[in-house]
Amino acid sequence: MTEPTTPKPDTETHASPKTIKVAAPVPEVDDAEAKAAAEWGRVDDEGNVWLREADGERIVGQYTAQGTAADALGLYVRRYLDLQSQVNLLEQRLDHITPKEINNSLATLQKELAEPAVVGDVGALRTKLAELEERGKVRKEEVAQQRAAAKEEAVAERTAIVEAAETLAAQDPAQTHWKNSREELIQLLEQWKYQQRHGVRIDRPVEEALWKRFSSARTKFDRHRRQFFSERDAQRKEVLAQKEALIAQAEALADSTDWGATSARYRELMNDWKAAGRSSKREDDKLWERFRAAQQSFFDARAAHNSMQDEELQQNLTEKLALLTEAEKLLPVDDIEEAKKQIRLIGDKWDAIGHVPRADISRTEGRMREIERAIRDAESAQWQKTDPEKEERSAGMAQQLERLIAELEAQIAEAKAAGEDAKVKEYEDALAARKAWLKAVQE
Numbered sequence: 001m002t003e004p005t006t007p008k009p010d011t012e013t014h015a016s017p018k019t020i021k022v023a024a025p026v027p028e029v030d031d032a033e034a035k036a037a038a039e040w041g042r043v044d045d046e047g048n049v050w051l052r053e054a055d056g057e058r059i060v061g062q063y064t065a066q067g068t069a070a071d072a073l074g075l076y077v078r079r080y081l082d083l084q085s086q087v088n089l090l091e092q093r094l095d096h097i098t099p100k101e102i103n104n105s106l107a108t109l110q111k112e113l114a115e116p117a118v119v120g121d122v123g124a125l126r127t128k129l130a131e132l133e134e135r136g137k138v139r140k141e142e143v144a145q146q147r148a149a150a151k152e153e154a155v156a157e158r159t160a161i162v163e164a165a166e167t168l169a170a171q172d173p174a175q176t177h178w179k180n181s182r183e184e185l186i187q188l189l190e191q192w193k194y195q196q197r198h199g200v201r202i203d204r205p206v207e208e209a210l211w212k213r214f215s216s217a218r219t220k221f222d223r224h225r226r227q228f229f230s231e232r233d234a235q236r237k238e239v240l241a242q243k244e245a246l247i248a249q250a251e252a253l254a255d256s257t258d259w260g261a262t263s264a265r266y267r268e269l270m271n272d273w274k275a276a277g278r279s280s281k282r283e284d285d286k287l288w289e290r291f292r293a294a295q296q297s298f299f300d301a302r303a304a305h306n307s308m309q310d311e312e313l314q315q316n317l318t319e320k321l322a323l324l325t326e327a328e329k330l331l332p333v334d335d336i337e338e339a340k341k342q343i344r345l346i347g348d349k350w351d352a353i354g355h356v357p358r359a360d361i362s363r364t365e366g367r368m369r370e371i372e373r374a375i376r377d378a379e380s381a382q383w384q385k386t387d388p389e390k391e392e393r394s395a396g397m398a399q400q401l402e403r404l405i406a407e408l409e410a411q412i413a414e415a416k417a418a419g420e421d422a423k424v425k426e427y428e429d430a431l432a433a434r435k436a437w438l439k440a441v442q443e
Contacts, residue, residue, distance in 0.1 A: 033084075037077045041119030043069040049076055051119050060117040073119060080120030083112060087125055090132055099140040106133055147200075154200040158210050161192050165217035173228040185221055188214075235277065242276040243287045250294035259302050266295055310357070317356040320364050321426060323349055327371045328433040332440035333378035343375055367430055370404070374437050401438040405431060 041060075042050050049061045049072050063072030090105045097105075106129070113126050165188050168181050192214060246269055256262040273291060278284050327346045330339045347368075356364055377397060408431040415423040 033081060034077050037080050037120030038073055040121055041073055041076060043072050049073060054123050076119035080118035083116060083118055084125060087128055094132060094135055094139055099143050102136040102140060106136060150200045151202050154202050155206055158195055161188050162210050162214045164188055165214050169217040169220040173224045178225055236279040239277045239279045246273055247291050250291055254294045254297040256298060262298060313355055313357045316353045317360050319353050320350060320356055324367050325429060331374055331433055332436050333375055336379050336382055339375050343372060398438060401434055405434050
């Protein structure tokens with residue numbers, strides 16, 4: 001079967017390929033549909049195949065002498081059914097294909113339905129195709145709206161990435177955690193790249209404007225980061241220089257024996273050390289070890305000196321307590337001149353011994369003054385035996401001794417409660433002496 005481009009009355013099966021087309025195979029068709037389509041065509045006595053349309057008939061092809069009229073009509077019916085299948089397929093796929101595919105399919109079918117070499121209800125196909133074209137417009141508008149919404153969402157997503165980068169770049173450098181922020185900025189860049197590769201395409205001018213903002217944020221962040229670490233490095237060097245100077249001063253004072261002034265100076269150096277700030281932990285630890293070693297050398301020497309002094313003062317206290325015991329044996333006074341002589345000798349030894357611990361000065365000096373006063377009072381009493389005011393003075397001294405005895409008894413009770421046996425013994429000896437004085441005064 002052949003399909004010439006123009007009708008020829010005497011077409012042969014061996015006609016030129018340029019003027020005869022061999023029909024492509026078509027799938028099996030439904031007999032009812034084929035019968036209905038055949039109603040729109042006829043074959044004349046000359047072998048021409050005609051198609052009836054709304055505005056009349058037209059020849060759509062011929063058939064060879066070997067074929068039958070039914071065969072010729074069936075070929076063009078099958079072509080119609082094939083074209084109908086294409087229209088139906090477009091109808092089924094219309095809501096699922098892209099606008100470009102819709103346009104291409106409509107254009108192809110419109111071209112094929114312009115003057116198709118088929119037999120069937122071509123008008124109905126054209127009407128249906130026109131309806132599909134209108135549906136295609138609606139579908140394309142929906143797709144356009146969806147794409148616009150997707151593009152708007154994509155712009156919003158990329159804008160969020162850019163704004164996050166700008167927020168990182170706008171941080172106060174002094175408060176920025178640079179490692180975490182830099183990793184976050186890298187993640188934002190990866191998100192941008194992913195959106196560019198896999199996300200919805202956005203308008204190029206918008207994309208370029210957003211990328212310019214993102215790039216500027218990265219540049220600003222890197223500039224702040226370099227500046228921050230540059231300044232911190234300069235500060236670190238300044239801190240190192242200050243602490244090296246403080247270490248030199250501390251080392252120069254390490255051998256000083258001016259304990260009070262040097263201790264005060266070390267306190268000032270410590271305050272300066274704290275005010276100098278910190279460098280890296282490793283460097284700061286090493287510097288601190290040197291500074292502390294210089295201080296420790298001085299304070300160890302001072303501690304040793306103080307320990308030696310404490311031992312000396314404690315020894316002085318022991319010796320003075322022994323002298324007090326010796327002096328208190330002079331009471332009550334029997335031989336005034338001998339008592340005065342002995343107290344002067346004891347006083348010379350007392351002065352030669354030197355200082356006692358600060359906490360013991362008052363009680364030791366007080367006891368010695370009392371003994372000296374008792375001897376003076378005894379001397380006064382001797383030459384004032386005829387003095388009418390003797391009894392009054394004796395009564396006043398007795399009252400004073402009674403107060404001292406009461407104080408000593410209270411001190412003994414406190415020392416016993418504290419478990420200070422040495423002080424208990426000392427206070428008891430002093431108490432015995434004062435009771436003896438009181439007895440002498442009262443006689």
